[in-house]
Amino acid sequence: MKKTMALCSTLSSFADPSAAPRDIFWWNSAIMACFRNGDVEKAHKMFDEMPHRNLVSWNCMVTGYVQNRRILDAQRVFDSMPKRNVVSWTALMTGYLRVGRVEDARNLFERIPERNVVCWNSLISGYVNNGRIGDARKLFDEMPKRNSSSWSSMISAYIREKHLDEAVRLFNQSPFRSTSLYNALLSSYVELGCIKEAEDLFSKMETRDAISFNSMLTCYSRAGKMELAKQLFDEMPVKDVVSWTAIVRGYLQNGNVAQAFALFDEMPIRDLMSWNTMMSGFIQNGMLDEACNLFDEMPERDIVSWNTILQGYISKNDILSARRWFESMPKRSETSWNALISGCQSEDALALFCEMVRAGFKPNQGTFVAVLSVCASLVSIVCGIMVHVRVLRTGYEHDTCVMCSLITMYSQCGLVDDSVRVFDRMLKRDTIAWNAMISAYAYHGLATEVLRLYESMIQSGFHPDHVTFLNLLLACSHKGLIDEGCRCFQSMQEEWGIVPKAEHYSCVVDLLGRSGFIEQAYRFTQKVPEKLQKNAWETLLSACRVHGNLELGELTARRVLGGENSDGGLYVQLSNIYAAKGKWGEASNVRALMEEHGLKKEIGCSWIEVKGKVLSFVSNDHKHRDHQVDQMCRELDQISFMPE
Template sequence: MQPMFAMLCYLDMSTWDIMTKASKLFSQMPNRDIVSWTTMVISHLQAGKIEKARSVFEGMPEKDVAVWTAMIRELLQEGDIKEARRLFNDMPYRDIVSWNSMIGGCIQNNMFGDALELFMLMPERDIVSWNSILQGYIQQDGIIRAQEFFEKMPLMDETSWNIMLSGNQKEEALVIYSKMIGNGFQPDQGTFGSVISACGALAMLGFGRALHLSVIKTGFEHDKVVMSSLITMYSKCGSVNDAVLVFERTGKQDTVTWNAMIAAKAYHGSAAEAFDLYSSMLKAGLAPDHVTFLGLLTACAHGGLIDKAWECFTSMGQDWQLHPKPAHCACMVDLLGRSGLVNEAVDFIEHRHIDIPMHTWEALLSACRIHGNFKLGETVAKEILRVQPENGSAYLLLSKISLQEKCGRMQQVLGN
């Protein structure tokens, strides 16, 4: 009966009816071994029923390391660090998987100090252990401490190098990539994504072309994520024709590659072509996502297309059930400000209670100065200085607004 029970539990964990039958069968079993108990716990976890899983777990007469680790992992995913650590401490035996699970969970929940403490207590470590702590250093202490730790690592793999690439800025990423290749490690999707993006940010077209050749040689020319990175890189380097060629040679495009091409056209101010691509994407049967609309709104901002921007912004929710994110709202604010509709821009912010980036506030302040809206400019400047009291740009723009206002009043007096 036990093999039949295990098969029933794993038939379809999304169907509650299956779990109900499995639970009934489990309760009727005259003899339950550790496999059937463990199967029941893991089945409840996979079905998202953590309390039921915990109830079965606590009733187990005997537990192996696998079921302990499964419970700990689920608790960590739920953010219940305290209970996960309690179970971890109660384990009669811990293998390297359970140690790594606990360390990874601490890092994911911004408890790097606890993760480092556990790492130091580990009786043995594998590459996952070292990479987890390396990732923790990148997240918590920045690249310098991570670099020091990386250089001392006795074990490293492609993931180790990719972690370092993800934490480095632009020029440093290219240096790390060269060292990675020089040490005999093979680049993968993550490697190419990071280093190609760095090339785009630095507008290093020559290096980017060399990376493109490496992509082809290593067999990643059909990887949609890598191809999208190349499209973006060529676009940022000013070679839109190359971006188009990559897009056309990708084969069956997905949403990611379409988004990259739409963003490329938007980046270069080709709003009409960006919307033509969007229409073709829809005809191909692909649904837009948040990135798609960010590209379209960027195209509208560069082209001053206010009505088209409102149409896109409204379509996100009405047609595609996509809730606008701060980046989309920032595009709308930027467009309204550039168009001289500064009052509408501020109303837009206040109506939606959104948290827009500081550079968008600064752009709005600049728009207030350009369009002579001195009163609103003072309000915007005060908002910037409330968050960033040391913002020199805000003080400079505020002084210019004040000077413009005084000059304007003086001209009125002289005119009268």
């Protein structure tokens, strides 16, 4: 608040130089204002021009350069300072920490003549931001005196790392327990879906503000407990726009669009956020037309409103309309580009990425995640590496999300060693990062590595989730590690309390079926909760085909064929089982039945990257004449007949 007022008076005296005397305060504030606007050169010029400088003026220069990531300039100013105080040291140290020069920061810290609580806090948060929570904790324990900032940075660091046990332990020891810290802990429980813990904490709070209530609203909404959410909402002493929006969002996420819209209508105050929430709720529920109507009715629109409709077209997979909408937008943001890039899973996405950069937009986390996922699905390593270079150049090399996308991209392009290199260099790892690496190994069938990495994940104190176990099961299944796989499936439920999804059941069926234990797989599938059986039966059918088990194949086919979602592939599998047994009549009957249902099997397609171009081909494909298809076939023949 103070800063804002100072800035306002500074700006108004810029407009009218006679309004305020140009004393040293004026100069110092003006310099900071320039730095805050990113106008580094102007700040520098003013510093040169000012008639008198004091220690604060010099500190402003160090801070300003640090804020604009110009560390060398900050260092130069620091070195030429006539006098320094602890603020000067702290400012430069923060600069080092911001660009990841943690050891330099530590050395500087050791040299500070008179340390105060702020410079201790700066180094602690610097360690935290560089993923070195252990070092942060050591420093925290060594501190001669701690203030509320010290406690809150340490506790929120544990919260952000999802080390909630440690966060709570410290929180209980802390002499400062502000509502905002309570709220941080509360929202973290909410994010992790720990309803019981959130409820307990909420009931213990001495004072609750709108944020506390709103977090609890979100908590109940996410858990699908809309009655409890509505009850809390009705009890709230003061409802703000966020509360109204939270309850509307809750109904939307739980598919109750009518109730959401009714409440939206009742809202006493609607700002843009509520309109945008309602609109994106329509889109989440597949109601693009309704969203468009709302868009037309809105009193004013911002870039989020435009992006929401764009996202609507993309989630309908209508890339053409998305593209047209994108062209018609009065303004675009990085989010608009990201949405469009993630929408087209083809080479067009890579062209768009280049176009975005040329148009002067800075790729951000979402951009890299989207474009790397396209590189991965196109198995385009040349583009993948180009994007990786840009990641490094734009300072995203320590972004956990982007690193996960790189791990996946390298793995899907066949370079699992590069995935490992990225994973090893990560400063901060979360469950998703461990999952990405485990999945990279699983994708390459490296079951031993998968199990080893899982062990170290647990030892590092991370909680596995349903994705972790899916990968463990996949890896075990591919390597025929039946005992390990079954143990995983058991531990998932008993040790970690994770309820298996349809994919997990299918994996177990695959695990048993692949190794020829068809009857066990059949008995297992019968015990799968009925709603989740469909995929398991399909997996079983495929195992019956591989092992030529006609009897169980027929039994299984009866469970899946003719159902709502049965596709051509299933008929083909059954037909192949008959064909393998020489039962040509039955085989062609099944094919006929399939045609009767108007089904076709989609043609399988493969692709390869040659000199940076992705070429796709199907079986018996002769369209790549210009790529010397005859020579390729001769080469393949030679390889196939080579003695082993």
